[in-house]
Amino acid sequence: MSAISREPSAPRSVPRSVPRAGWMVIGGKEFGDHLLSARFIVLVIVLGLAAAIPLYFAAAAIRAVASSVTDSQAIFIALFWLAPDVGNGGVTLPSVTGFLAYVAPLLGLAFAFDAINGERADGTLPRLLSQPIHRDDVVNGKFAAGLAVIGIVLVSVVGAIAAFGLIRLGIVPAASEVLRIVLWVLVTFIYVSLWLAFGMLLSVVVRRAATSALIGFGTWLLLTFFGGLIVSLIGGIVAPLTGTAQEQLRSIGIQETLRRLLPDTLYREASLTLLNPQVTSVATPATLGGYQQAQQRIPSLLSLDQSFILVWPQVVGLVALTVACFALAYVTFMRQEVRA
Amino acid sequence: MSGTPGRIAPKRRPGHRLAAAPAPDRARVSGSRAHAPERTFETPPDDIRIRTRGLTKRYGDLVAVDDLDLDVQAGEIFGLLGQNGAGKTTTILMLLGLTEPTSGEAWVMGLDPTRGPLEVKRRVGYMPDSVGFYGDMSGRENLRYTARLNRIDQSTANATIHEVLTQVGLTDRADDRVDTYSRGMLQRLGIADALVKDPDVLILDEPTTSIDPLGVGEILDLLRGLVQERGLTILLSSHLLNQVQSVCDRIGIFAAGRLIGQGTMADLAARFGDGAGHLEVGLDLVAPAEIERVRALIAAIDGVTAVVRADGPARVWTVAVVSAAEAPRVRTAIFAIVAQHELPLTSIREVVPSLEDIYRRAVAGPAVRRAPETAA
Numbered sequence: 001m002s003a004i005s006r007e008p009s010a011p012r013s014v015p016r017s018v019p020r021a022g023w024m025v026i027g028g029k030e031f032g033d034h035l036l037s038a039r040f041i042v043l044v045i046v047l048g049l050a051a052a053i054p055l056y057f058a059a060a061a062i063r064a065v066a067s068s069v070t071d072s073q074a075i076f077i078a079l080f081w082l083a084p085d086v087g088n089g090g091v092t093l094p095s096v097t098g099f100l101a102y103v104a105p106l107l108g109l110a111f112a113f114d115a116i117n118g119e120r121a122d123g124t125l126p127r128l129l130s131q132p133i134h135r136d137d138v139v140n141g142k143f144a145a146g147l148a149v150i151g152i153v154l155v156s157v158v159g160a161i162a163a164f165g166l167i168r169l170g171i172v173p174a175a176s177e178v179l180r181i182v183l184w185v186l187v188t189f190i191y192v193s194l195w196l197a198f199g200m201l202l203s204v205v206v207r208r209a210a211t212s213a214l215i216g217f218g219t220w221l222l223l224t225f226f227g228g229l230i231v232s233l234i235g236g237i238v239a240p241l242t243g244t245a246q247e248q249l250r251s252i253g254i255q256e257t258l259r260r261l262l263p264d265t266l267y268r269e270a271s272l273t274l275l276n277p278q279v280t281s282v283a284t285p286a287t288l289g290g291y292q293q294a295q296q297r298i299p300s301l302l303s304l305d306q307s308f309i310l311v312w313p314q315v316v317g318l319v320a321l322t323v324a325c326f327a328l329a330y331v332t333f334m335r336q337e338v339r340a
Numbered sequence: 341m342s343g344t345p346g347r348i349a350p351k352r353r354p355g356h357r358l359a360a361a362p363a364p365d366r367a368r369v370s371g372s373r374a375h376a377p378e379r380t381f382e383t384p385p386d387d388i389r390i391r392t393r394g395l396t397k398r399y400g401d402l403v404a405v406d407d408l409d410l411d412v413q414a415g416e417i418f419g420l421l422g423q424n425g426a427g428k429t430t431t432i433l434m435l436l437g438l439t440e441p442t443s444g445e446a447w448v449m450g451l452d453p454t455r456g457p458l459e460v461k462r463r464v465g466y467m468p469d470s471v472g473f474y475g476d477m478s479g480r481e482n483l484r485y486t487a488r489l490n491r492i493d494q495s496t497a498n499a500t501i502h503e504v505l506t507q508v509g510l511t512d513r514a515d516d517r518v519d520t521y522s523r524g525m526l527q528r529l530g531i532a533d534a535l536v537k538d539p540d541v542l543i544l545d546e547p548t549t550s551i552d553p554l555g556v557g558e559i560l561d562l563l564r565g566l567v568q569e570r571g572l573t574i575l576l577s578s579h580l581l582n583q584v585q586s587v588c589d590r591i592g593i594f595a596a597g598r599l600i601g602q603g604t605m606a607d608l609a610a611r612f613g614d615g616a617g618h619l620e621v622g623l624d625l626v627a628p629a630e631i632e633r634v635r636a637l638i639a640a641i642d643g644v645t646a647v648v649r650a651d652g653p654a655r656v657w658t659v660a661v662v663s664a665a666e667a668p669r670v671r672t673a674i675f676a677i678v679a680q681h682e683l684p685l686t687s688i689r690e691v692v693p694s695l696e697d698i699y700r701r702a703v704a705g706p707a708v709r710r711a712p713e714t715a716a
Contacts, residue, residue: 033476
């Protein structure tokens with residue numbers, strides 16, 4: 001134990017250079033904690049079920065039509081976006097991506113809502129901060145760990161869906177389809193990161209983990225399930241659907257813009273466009289002429305880069321929201337007192 | 341007793357720019373200081389491990405720490421004594437760079453904790469008040485995490501962790517989950533945790549509050565041993581007077597954010613004592629008439645101000661003497677009376693003022709003096 005019995009004020013003789021930054025140590029520990037936690041297992045199951053139900057029906061629907069549409073290049077990927085009819089009553093289930101849009105925020109919130117206030121509650125924060133690390137290492141490390149776990153969950157769930165598709169449909173996806181799926185996973189990842197950053201912000205601002213979880217889930221419910229209704233209500237007041245067709249189109253445009261304030265809408269538009277090459281526009285035409293044009297357009301498949309360009313604003317919007325949430329959490333944490 | 345009892349202005353080093361500043365009214369001085377231009381101080385000499393000059397922290401209107409001048413020398417145990425909310429923890433957080441001072445300067449190991457917190461935190465082991473650990477990990481795993489954060493390589497870390505766990509007496513339970521630990525065990529683990537990084541300075545915030553009396557003795561012995569073996573410097577805060585008295589070389593008394601006195605027990609006794617001496621005399625007397633007669637005899641000794649017989653079976657008399665210097669003479673006089681009247685004397689000793697007495701007087705002092713200020 002030479003390190004211990006040295007002269008007190010002598011310079012450090014033992015090299016202390018384990019070349020790892022503080023945030024990596026914290027991130028590594030958090031990552032391990034997440035993977036072993038009950039919430040990780042629960043979320044994988046919830047997400048898996050959310051994907052499996054529509055997946056099953058979508059696969060059945062695709063099998064029914066696949067033999068007749070041999071020319072289509074994008075049958076496999078329809079597995080992800082097809083909203084299947086169930087039974088004969090015409091009940092439509094959400095698609096796989098629709099279901100993910102509902103439950104993905106949970107994934108982000110679950111791994112962040114108690115990131116900082118949990119440490120405070122345990123009394124570990126002052127001890128952690130008194131180690132030779134920068135204060136932002138704590139936030140950065142925890143965020144990085146959350147991103148890593150989200151990445152693993154998403155990739156494994158999507159991998160499972162793809163494997164199911166390969167077996168059940170017997171169709172091998174084309175290279176462009178694989179690329180579309182990869183891009184879609186990336187956009188989903190950003191969307192979940194947004195909720196992770198939001199959860200992190202809550203964990204910094206709200207002192208109690210239970211409160212921050214409630215606020216987080218409340219926000220999720222509000223935006224995901226009631227957000228559309230609320231926005232329609234506001235849209236109906238601001239821009240009612242009256243007057244000539246031209247005026248009505250203008251109103252629809254305003255309502256669409258309002259709806260895009262919801263991150264949920266941004267994600268849905270982006271994912272649908274990326275997955276389905278038949279989607280050629282995310283916006284309703286602003287003029288009557290444009291509307292007619294859209295009606296007369298021959299159905300065609302967009303190439304991947306064209307699809308991507310179409311949703312570029314949505315993707316940028318999601319990234320910007322994520323960065324804003326994280327930056328707010330970061331700055332707030334840096335200015336907070338160590339003691340509550 | 342010479343000198344004014346009560347508040348003492350801490351000694352200021354010559355060449356120090358503060359020396360030129362008038363010191364009488366601290367509240368006013370520190371009030372103007374918040375806006376004063378940044379002053380430069382020389383880095384303290386090597387044997388001063390912790391030094392603060394004019395260190396002040398405000399939260400809005402509340403002054404948590406007011407114009408603190410503190411010196412902790414190498415190889416000593418310094419006790420910060422004060423009630424809850426007196427500013428002890430805030431001071432410690434400023435020393436670690438975890439809270440920025442509103443004004444004033446601090447050096448830890450000659451480094452400025454505000455500007456270079458990393459190097460300070462590398463060399464200072466800290467155990468916070470009501471220390472916590474990750475409940476789902478074992479004690480040993482928690483310490484390993486601390487070692488990793490300090491970038492200690494694994495083999496060194498394992499050896500060090502084993503040693504510190506032995507020192508705090510936790511080897512048996514080291515591999516149990518921390519959420520099965522008692523509060524006292526957590527505090528022991530906290531001390532082990534602060535030692536993992538092999539620090540030069542140890543800062544312990546209320547290190548023994550939840551440890552049982554026997555355990556406290558062990559911990560205090562451990563701290564003493566650390567100072568002797570490793571030459572560590574320890575700063576500990578506590579509101580438990582007898583523990584501070586038993587283990588600390590020097591003591592700083594905090595009240596309402598101010599350090600109202602620092603020094604050894606003897607220094608503090610000289611500054612805050614009322615100067616009176618006390619003798620404890622054991623006289624095995626029961627008959628009331630006899631008691632009255634002896635009381636009159638002792639009270640008649642020159643220099644005795646009061647004679648009090650404690651009720652109960654102990655039969656101890658407390659004899660107050662006008663000044664501590666007179667106590668030996670009074671003791672001799674009591675011996676003479678005892679011999680002359682053949683009294684059943686069982687014991688006699690001079691009572692040193694306890695830290696509690698000193699503390700009570702020190703804390704009461706400034707409160708009395710401050711009263712006119714608040715009225716004005």
